[in-house]
Amino acid sequence: MSSYGRFAEVYDALMTDIPYDDYISWVAKYAPSKEYKKLLDIGCGTGKMATEFTKLGYEVSGLDLSEEMLTIAAERFMIEGVNVPLFCMSMDELEGFENLDIVTIPIDSINYLSNQEEVQETLSRVYQSLRSGGQLFFDVHSLYKMDEIFMDSPFTFDDGEITYLWITEAGEAPHSVHHDMVFYIQQENRLFERFEEYHYQRTFDIQTYIDMLQQAGFSEIAVTADYLEEAPTEKSERIFLRAVK
Structure with missing residues (x-):
């Protein structure tokens, strides 16, 4: 999990x-x-x-x-x-x-x-x-969200302080998704810190x-x-x- x-x-x-x-x-x-x-x-x-x-x-x-x-x-x-x-x-x-x-x-x-x-x-x-x-x-x-909507990646976001790139791939199990996300977060010195996160979800x-x-x-x-x-x-x-x- x-x-x-x-x-x-x-x-x-x-x-x-x-x-x-x-x-x-x-x-x-x-x-x-x-x-x-x-x-x-x-x-x-x-x-x-x-x-x-x-x-x-x-x-x-x-x-x-x-x-x-x-x-x-x-x-x-x-x-x-x-x-x-x-x-x-x-x-x-x-x-x-x-x-x-x-x-x-x-x-x-x-x-x-x-x-x-x-x-x-x-x-x-x-x-x-x-x-x-x-x-x-x-x-x-829902199955529709997992199998259709999530498969429309990449998704992006940028508000000037937080930027992310979110890529999804279908998992091996039915109605499952791998989420790979890269974040860029602006720090107090105005430089951006980068980190990655991986999530896996499955529905029925x-x-x-x-x-x-x-x-x-x-x-x-x-x-x-x-x-x-x-x-x-x-x-x-x-x-x-x-x-x-």
């Missing part, structure tokens, strides 16, 4: 288009904090969503495999004055949590698991960590995710797409799944 390294330093600056508020509203609609208190944010990254969940009254813990991401999250929590315990752990090795009301795995984090066995193990461990009636919320890249068709959720023990599985309360289409880019224990 790949994780974020130095990319964590510029993640927030490059992800301003992510509609975090819509994601949070989705969770709060089906699991309001008055009834669902204990929330574990898996793949919490820099802590933006965890911070907002806390402000809504949830008791939040954050988990991520990237120490760099967790360092930035801890700084954010200190500035915001919120208490969010953090854990460095791979999601398919989840342990030590019980009677959770909500688990979130946002922003295609589960796609960083490299095979179906790791996804199944993650879902099973999440199920064991939830209380009866607890809910899991997560999203994944919707029915496979449903089957894995059912195998883990979940019921009442709902599937929507692209931050909308609508059914997925052939060109949906992001699939949202909600399941109840």
